[in-house]
Amino acid sequence: MTSETADLVVIGAGPAGLAAACEARELGMSVVVLDEQTAPGGQIYRNIESVTDDRQDVLGPDYVAGQELAAAFRRSGAEHCGGATVWNLTTDGVVDYIADGPKTVSGKYVLLASGAMERPFPIKGWTLPGVMGAGAAQVLLKGAGAVPAGPVTMVGSGPLLYLLAWQYMRAGVRIAVVVDTTPMTNYLRAVPKLPGALAGWPDLSKGLKLLGALRKGGVKVYRDAREVAIEGRDAAQAVTFRHRGGRIELPARLVLLHQGVVPNVQLSMSTGLDHSWDAAQHCWTPVTDEWGRMATSSLYVAGDSRGISGALASAVQGRLAALSIGQQLEKLSDLQTRAAPLRRQLKRYMAIRPFLDTLYCPREIHRVPTDDDVMVCRCEEVTAGQIRGYVKLGCLGPNQTKAFGRCGMGPCQGRFCGVTVTELIAKERKVDCAEVGHYRIRPPIKPILLRDLSAPKDEEP
Amino acid sequence: MATEPYFVIPAKPGSSTVTITFEGRKIVVPAGISVAAALLAGGVGVFRTSIVSAAPRAPFCMMGVCFECLVEIDGISGRQSCMVPVTDGMAIRRQEGSSALDVSEGAKDDV
Numbered sequence: 318m319t320s321e322t323a324d325l326v327v328i329g330a331g332p333a334g335l336a337a338a339c340e341a342r343e344l345g346m347s348v349v350v351l352d353e354q355t356a357p358g359g360q361i362y363r364n365i366e367s368v369t370d371d372r373q374d375v376l377g378p379d380y381v382a383g384q385e386l387a388a389a390f391r392r393s394g395a396e397h398c399g400g401a402t403v404w405n406l407t408t409d410g411v412v413d414y415i416a417d418g419p420k421t422v423s424g425k426y427v428l429l430a431s432g433a434m435e436r437p438f439p440i441k442g443w444t445l446p447g448v449m450g451a452g453a454a455q456v457l458l459k460g461a462g463a464v465p466a467g468p469v470t471m472v473g474s475g476p477l478l479y480l481l482a483w484q485y486m487r488a489g490v491r492i493a494v495v496v497d498t499t500p501m502t503n504y505l506r507a508v509p510k511l512p513g514a515l516a517g518w519p520d521l522s523k524g525l526k527l528l529g530a531l532r533k534g535g536v537k538v539y540r541d542a543r544e545v546a547i548e549g550r551d552a553a554q555a556v557t558f559r560h561r562g563g564r565i566e567l568p569a570r571l572v573l574l575h576q577g578v579v580p581n582v583q584l585s586m587s588t589g590l591d592h593s594w595d596a597a598q599h600c601w602t603p604v605t606d607e608w609g610r611m612a613t614s615s616l617y618v619a620g621d622s623r624g625i626s627g628a629l630a631s632a633v634q635g636r637l638a639a640l641s642i643g644q645q646l647e648k649l650s651d652l653q654t655r656a657a658p659l660r661r662q663l664k665r666y667m668a669i670r671p672f673l674d675t676l677y678c679p680r681e682i683h684r685v686p687t688d689d690d691v692m693v694c695r696c697e698e699v700t701a702g703q704i705r706g707y708v709k710l711g712c713l714g715p716n717q718t719k720a721f722g723r724c725g726m727g728p729c730q731g732r733f734c735g736v737t738v739t740e741l742i743a744k745e746r747k748v749d750c751a752e753v754g755h756y757r758i759r760p761p762i763k764p765i766l767l768r769d770l771s772a773p774k775d776e777e778p
Numbered sequence: 779m780a781t782e783p784y785f786v787i788p789a790k791p792g793s794s795t796v797t798i799t800f801e802g803r804k805i806v807v808p809a810g811i812s813v814a815a816a817l818l819a820g821g822v823g824v825f826r827t828s829i830v831s832a833a834p835r836a837p838f839c840m841m842g843v844c845f846e847c848l849v850e851i852d853g854i855s856g857r858q859s860c861m862v863p864v865t866d867g868m869a870i871r872r873q874e875g876s877s878a879l880d881v882s883e884g885a886k887d888d889v
C-alpha cells in the first residue's frame with residue numbers, strides 16, 4: 318500500500334476539479350487530483366488535450382474553451398493521477414483508490430467534483446442493444462471520433478440532445494428524426510422565468526441558434542411527443558410514441574435517449590452525510606454550506622455533483638470552494654474580497670438555470686413508468702410493476718427493495734435506478750421523495766477486484 | 779457473429795492502430811480509444827447477457843455509471859469496457875450472466 322498526504326485532494330478532473338486545483342495551487346496548497354479518466358477534462362471537456370482540428374470544428378467553441386483550463390491545470394503544479402478508481406472515502410479526508418494497485422491519499426480537505434450522469438430514461442425497450450444515452454454517444458464522438466454508422470434516431474429533451482444533433486449535422490451524420498419529448502406545457506411554465514434568464518443571454522442565444530440550425534438542416538422533428546417505447550426482440554428495431562393524439566411508429570436501429578442530467582452523488586452519499594431531494598430538478602443533492610462544505614466534515618462538493626449548474630458555473634464553484642479551504646488552512650485572510658467577483662460571475666452563469674430546469678423538466682411518465690413491464694433496475698432486472706408490488710407488501714423505501722428483489726444490488730450499485738426507484742415508491746405511497754429516501758451507499762463504491770487490493774507483483778517475494 | 783456496426787470511426791491517414799480480438803475475431807482499431815468504442819465500431823452488438831434473463835445488453839452510458847458494458851478482458855471478467863483503453867493484443871470475450879466479482883457485499887446488511 319502506498320499512501321501520501323496533501324492539503325487538498327480533488328476527486329474528478331472536470332471543470333470544477335481543474336479550476337479548484339488551479340486556485341488552490343495559487344494559494345500555495347499541495348494538491349492531488351484523482352480522476353477515473355486518464356486525461357483531464359471530465360465529460361464536458363473529454364479528450365480536450367488531444368482533440369484534432371477537424372473534430373474541434375465539429376464539437377464547437379464551448380468545448381474548445383476547455384483547452385485553456387486544462388493548460389492552466391498542467392501549469393499549476395497540481396499532481397494529476399489519471400486512471401484512478403476511488404472506492405472509499407471518509408469524512409475526515411482519507412481516500413482509498415486503485416491506480417496500478419491499491420493506494421491511499423489523505424487530504425486535509427477533499428473536494429468532490431464527480432460531475433453529472435444522464436438521467437435514466439426508463440421506458441419499454443431501453444435495455445435493448447442499439448439504445449444508449451445521447452451523452453454516451455457524445456462521449457464516443459469526443460473520445461474516439463466515432464459517429465453513427467447509419468441514420469440515427471434522437472429521442473428526448475434538453476440542451477445536450479440538441480447540441481449533439483448540431484454536432485452530428487456538422488459531422489455529416491444523417492439524423493433520421495428527432496422525437497422531442499419536451500411537454501408543450503413546459504413552454505408556458507418557463508415564460509415567467511425568462512426575464513431572469515436574460516442575464517444569461519449568451520447561453521440562451523446559443524441554444525436558440527442550435528434549434529435554428531436543426532430546422533434549417535431539414536431535420537424532421539416531432540414535438541410534444543410522449544409515451545415513448547422502443548420495440549425489438551434482441552435489438553432496437555423501431556421507436557413508437559404518441560403524437561397529437563395518434564400513435565406513431567418509426568423504424569430505428571440506433572436510438573439515442575436523453576432527458577437531462579442529474580448529479581452523480583454516489584461518492585458523497587457513501588459518506589453518510591446529508592442529502593436532500595431537489596423537487597425542481599427531481600434528483601438528490603448533497604447538503605452543503607454556501608462554499609460547498611458538507612456539514613463540518615473535511616469534504617467539499619463543487620460543480621454538477623453538487624447540483625446541475627453547467628461547465629462555467631462549475632469552474633467558479635470549484636474556485637470558491639478552494640478559497641474557503643484556503644481560509645481554513647490559513648493561506649489567505651481576505652476570503653470575502655477574493656470571493657466577491659467570483660460570486661458575481663456565478664450568479665450570471667446560474668441565471669439561466671431556473672428557465673432551463675422548468676423548460677426541460679422531463680415528463681413524469683418518462684421518469685416514473687406507469688407500464689408495469691418497464692425495467693427500472695437494469696442490472697438485476699427489476700420492473701416498475703415489481704417495485705409497485707413491493708410497496709403493496711409494505712416496502713417503504715429503496716433500501717428495502719433490495720431485500721424484496723435485489724433491486725439496486727447489481728454492479729451499478731443503484732447509480733442508474735436510484736432516482737427512479739425513489740420517485741416510483743413516493744408516487745405509489747403518495748408521499749414526498751424526501752420521506753422515501755435513497756439507497757444507502759456503502760464502500761466499495763466501485764466494484765474492485767481482490768487482485769487489485771493485493772500487493773503489486775514487484776513487491777512479492 | 780459480427781453485426782453491421784452501430785458506429786464508425788472515420789480513418790485518419792497516418793494514425794496508429796492496435797489489433798484486438800473479440801471472441802477470437804480480429805478487430806483493428808485506432809490506438810488510444812476505449813474498448814467499448816472499439817467494439818461498437820467493430821461490429822459487436824452484444825457485449826454481455828443479463829444476470830437474470832440472459833437478455834442481450836450493450837453499453838448505455840459510456841462513462842462508467844451503468845455497468846452495461848461489462849466484458850471479459852484478458853481472462854478477467856467484469857471489466858467496464860468503456861473505461862479501459864485498448865492495447866495491442868487484448869483478448870476480449872462476451873460476459874455471460876454475472877461476473878466473478880460480487881459487489882453487493884456492502885449492501886447485504888442494509889435491511
Ligand code: FES
Pocket residue numbers: 814836837838839840841842843844845846847848858859860861
Ligand atoms: S457503458 Fe455504462 S459503465 Fe460502461
